[in-house]
Amino acid sequence: MTDISTSTPPATQRRQSPRRPASRPLRFTSPAGWTTAITTAALLIYTTLTAGVFLDIRYVLAAMRTTGEGGISPSEIFAHRPFFYRWILAALDFVTGGATGSAPIAVSEGLMRLIGIVLAAAAGLVLHRALRRRMPERDAALTAGLAALTLAFAPVIDYLQPEWFAIVLAMGALAAALGIRSRWQAAALASLPLGLAVLMKYSTAGTAAMALLIVFAVDRVRALLLAAATAVATGLLFAFSAWAGSRELQWLRDMPYINAHAFGSEPVVASDLLQRTADYLGDRITVTPVLALLPGALLLFATTLTSRHRRVEATLVTVLLVADGLSVVVYQGNWFAYHGENLPVVAAALTGLAIGRWYGRHGRPPLCLTVLALLLGVVTPLLALVRTDVDTAVLAWLASAASLVAALVDVLRARARVARVVPRPRRRGVPVALTTLALVVCLAATVWPTSGVRVILGTVVTTNAELKQQSQSAEAAAEQVKAELPDGAEVLYLSFGQQAYYIGHPTACRYPFPTFLNVPKQLTEAASLTSTRENLRCVTQEHPAAYAVYHPSWMSLGVINPRIAAAIRNTYECPKPTLGQQLVVCPLRHPDQPR
Numbered sequence: 001m002t003d004i005s006t007s008t009p010p011a012t013q014r015r016q017s018p019r020r021p022a023s024r025p026l027r028f029t030s031p032a033g034w035t036t037a038i039t040t041a042a043l044l045i046y047t048t049l050t051a052g053v054f055l056d057i058r059y060v061l062a063a064m065r066t067t068g069e070g071g072i073s074p075s076e077i078f079a080h081r082p083f084f085y086r087w088i089l090a091a092l093d094f095v096t097g098g099a100t101g102s103a104p105i106a107v108s109e110g111l112m113r114l115i116g117i118v119l120a121a122a123a124g125l126v127l128h129r130a131l132r133r134r135m136p137e138r139d140a141a142l143t144a145g146l147a148a149l150t151l152a153f154a155p156v157i158d159y160l161q162p163e164w165f166a167i168v169l170a171m172g173a174l175a176a177a178l179g180i181r182s183r184w185q186a187a188a189l190a191s192l193p194l195g196l197a198v199l200m201k202y203s204t205a206g207t208a209a210m211a212l213l214i215v216f217a218v219d220r221v222r223a224l225l226l227a228a229a230t231a232v233a234t235g236l237l238f239a240f241s242a243w244a245g246s247r248e249l250q251w252l253r254d255m256p257y258i259n260a261h262a263f264g265s266e267p268v269v270a271s272d273l274l275q276r277t278a279d280y281l282g283d284r285i286t287v288t289p290v291l292a293l294l295p296g297a298l299l300l301f302a303t304t305l306t307s308r309h310r311r312v313e314a315t316l317v318t319v320l321l322v323a324d325g326l327s328v329v330v331y332q333g334n335w336f337a338y339h340g341e342n343l344p345v346v347a348a349a350l351t352g353l354a355i356g357r358w359y360g361r362h363g364r365p366p367l368c369l370t371v372l373a374l375l376l377g378v379v380t381p382l383l384a385l386v387r388t389d390v391d392t393a394v395l396a397w398l399a400s401a402a403s404l405v406a407a408l409v410d411v412l413r414a415r416a417r418v419a420r421v422v423p424r425p426r427r428r429g430v431p432v433a434l435t436t437l438a439l440v441v442c443l444a445a446t447v448w449p450t451s452g453v454r455v456i457l458g459t460v461v462t463t464n465a466e467l468k469q470q471s472q473s474a475e476a477a478a479e480q481v482k483a484e485l486p487d488g489a490e491v492l493y494l495s496f497g498q499q500a501y502y503i504g505h506p507t508a509c510r511y512p513f514p515t516f517l518n519v520p521k522q523l524t525e526a527a528s529l530t531s532t533r534e535n536l537r538c539v540t541q542e543h544p545a546a547y548a549v550y551h552p553s554w555m556s557l558g559v560i561n562p563r564i565a566a567a568i569r570n571t572y573e574c575p576k577p578t579l580g581q582q583l584v585v586c587p588l589r590h591p592d593q594p595r
Contacts (some may be wrong), residue, residue: 003153003169003368008277013187018367020336021566027082029511030431030433031161032431032433032434032437033431033433034435034438035433035437036433036436036437036551038126039437039440039441040149040209040440041107041151043440043444043447044117044152044153044408046382046447047113047153047444047447048110048113048117049110049173049288050447050459051113051156051159051447051464052106052109052110052113052156052262052263052468052471053113053158053159054154054156054157054158054160054161054338054467055160055474055496055497055498056157056338057112057159057161057437058090058101058134058497058498058500058501059079059084059124059496059497059498059513060079060080060086060464060497060511061089061093061098061497061501062083062090062497062500062501062504062512063077063078063079063100063500063512063513064086064089064090064093064099064459064495065093065504066500066504066505066507067099067506067508067509067510068099068495068505069506069507069511069582070506070507070508070509071491071508072264072508072510073219074086074087074090074346074531075087075135075244075245075246076245076246076247076510077510077512078247078251078510078511078512078515078516078531079497079512080204080515081162081201082162082199082200082241082248082252082259083199083241083244083245083248084164084196084199084200084237084241084311085137085162085199085200085201086124088165089160092112092115092160093108094107095111095115096109096111096112096115098109098112100374101317101504101540106504111255112160113159114163115176116151116152116160116235117152117158119149119153119168120148120149120168120276120509120513121152122172122173122389123147123148123151123170123172123175124144124145124147124148124149124151125148126142126171126172126175126176126179127143127147127148127171127172127174127270128140128141128143128144128145129175129179130145130175130177130178130179131144131178131179132173133178133179133354134178134218134355135353136360137354138356138359138360138432139353139355139360140358141144141354142352142353142355142356142432143349143352143353143356143434144171144349145352145354145436146348146349146351146352146436146439146443147348147349147352148171148346149343149348149440149443150288150290150344150345150349150443151164151345153166153443153444153446153447154288154341154344154446154455155249155287155288155446155451155464156337156453156464156571157287157337157338157453157454157466158337158338158341159431160201161338161341162201162204163200163204163207163338163341164203164338164341164392164398165195165197165200165340165571166198166200166201166207166208166342166343167197167207167341168341169193169194169196169197169199169200169205170174170193170194170208170210170211171195171211172190173191173193173194173197173208173211173214173226174190174211174214175190175256176189176190176191176193177211177215177220177222177223177226177249178215178219178222179527183219183221183225184225185226185358185392186222186226187222187225187226187228187251188229190226190229190230191226191229191230191232191233192224192233194208194211194230194233194234194239195230195233195234195236196237197211198230198234198236198278199234199241200587202252203328203331203339204328205328205344206277206324206325206328206342207328207350209324210321210324210325210342212227212230213317213320213321213324213457214317214321217313217317230569234522234538242363248509250530251531251532253292254516254529254530254531257523257525257526257529258515258516258519258523258526258529259332259334260520260522260523261332261333261334261335261456262331262332262333263330263332263333264329265439266550267592268288269378273330275452276335276399277326277329277330278393279393279395279457280326280329280335280340281326281396282392282393282394282395282396282458283337283392283396283456283457283458283481284337284340284343284344284396284453284455285396285399285400286383286392286395286396286452286460287337287446287451287452287453288344288381288443288445288446289376289377289396289399289442289445290344290347290348290351290373290376290398290439290442290443290482291344291347292317292347292376292396292399292400292402292403293347293348293351293369293372293373293376293403293405293442294346294347294350294351294400294403295400295401295403295404296366296369296372296405296406296407297347297351297353297355297403297407298314298315298318298350298354299355299357299404299407299408299411300354300357300358300366300369300407300410301314301350301353301354302314302315303411304354304361317348318346321346322343322346325340325342325343325346326343327593328340334378335456337453337455338453339406347408347422347554348439348443350438351373352439354366355369355435355439356432357368358410359432359435359464360453361415362417363433364430365430365432365434366407366410367410367413367430368405368406368407368410369403369406369407369410370434370438370439371406371434371438372399372402372406373438373439373441374438374441374442375485376442376445377401377438377442377443377445378441378445379438379445379453380445380452381445381448381450382450384450384451384452384460384463385397385450385462387452387459387460391453391458391459392459392460393457393458393459394458430448437452446555447464448464449463449464450463450465451462451463451464454467473582474499474502475497475502475583476589477498477499477502477582477583478502478503478583479502480583481503481549481583481585482500482503482504482505483542483558484585485503485505485547485585487548488505488506489505489544489546490505490506490507490508490545490546491505491506491507491545491547491548491549492538492539492544492545492547492548492549492572493501493509493512493514493548493549494508494550494551494553494555494586495513495515495516495550495551495554495567495583496513496550496551496554497512497513498550499582499583500512500513500549503549505549507545508538508545509535509538509545510534511535511538512532514535514538514555516529516531516532516534516535517532517535517536517539517555517560517561517564517568518554518555518560519532519560519561520560521559521560521561521562521572526561527564528559532564535565536564539567539568539571540567542573544571544588545588546588547569547573547585547586547587547588548571548574548584548585548586548588549583549584550572550574550583550584550586551582551584552577552584553582555564557569570589571589572587572588572589573584573586573587573588573589
């Protein structure tokens, strides 16, 4: 950002300032370096073996597995995710053995997480290679490395989501846009991953816009060329998806009508919207505390710039990046944590860049900010233990203010050292690897059993351990259903995808889970949608499936459109669930059976 538009300075200028001794190079062959590398690897192995994948990922995987057994391609199914994302997950599922059933669930999910780490590392490496052309080695390594580690340590609610893949693709696009010498070739090569980033979920266009903004801050001409090339590439890719999947345009048109919370679906009250946005940011910081470091990192970075113009520009670019990330969250209106996955990555990358430049200028770490990062990594997983006594959103905002204060203290301490007339004897500096270790601890605050994975309005609702218990409960309920169903029997799922993920019986409906049917009756337009009529035909067709699997707590027949509820009751006989029963097997009614 800003200063990285210049070419790589000579070694004598990179390693020392006119008034400061040479800073320590970024090395991982020292004891501190090995400690950081081993700790990082151990934490990544731990999360790979224990975290699994989130229920949204299981929803999409189950949609493709159950319909695949029924002979329907991922191109032709509705899974609330666009064409290219479905095929990316289908490829992952095939490679890890989940689609073929050759690997147990735990093994398949662990391999998926491992492939995710490889993808994040690859994105970080290519970005690092590109940044080396424009900034010192240490700055490039810290910026790209921390961005990649943020993806690798992403909480399970973020991991492998469309927003996550969009960031990986955007990092690859940034590497091409900034690392290739020819502007025309850079724009051409970067447009493909950036176009794919847009099409991961359409709302992920915000992540692509972030990448364009960063390129614009570095090289205006490259940014304009990339924007034009990306517009063309996105259009061609979308046209291909519309051609390969017969209903992509229909689903894109119909989906907004089933989102009751989308921006503009109800009157907008500015004060309420600002309050909800502030609450969301507080919740997001609680999930990924590295986001709290953003204000302090911006202050440190700004003080290393050489002019007021560049400081203003850096501040403006950062504010626009955050506003871009939040606008996508506000527009969707669901306030899900993973919608803002790009914000922690921005914070981590800027923190890495700021610390790298600070080392280059002062030869030592910003000690206060480093200590704060370490404290956030240690304290955040403990918040679930006092969840009923504290408002985590308030604590998150206090942590953000603390980062600004910590950075200010670091700046004042640095200026005090410069102002000394008689310099003190030079002491051994803190290696950059130890500062990196503190940031790794902060990033890894997402992996512990007590870490909050769902935080709503300042309260930790679900931790990693509790999420795993919920998954085990869903698996147990699925096992009960499987015991009632004949082997290989085709079913109609009136349930959420995580349950079907464990049940695994095939379905012949291209809407494997009744997303268009499970809509509150207040959304009157939803009943007339083409997609709703198609989804309903899975129930009312001449030869429906012999069994339905009904999930009452997810799809209440008393809440949805009465006409749809009546069609389900007329087709299937669903017994009343017993106490604690999650799923009900509903046999097909016989023609002469009373309704």
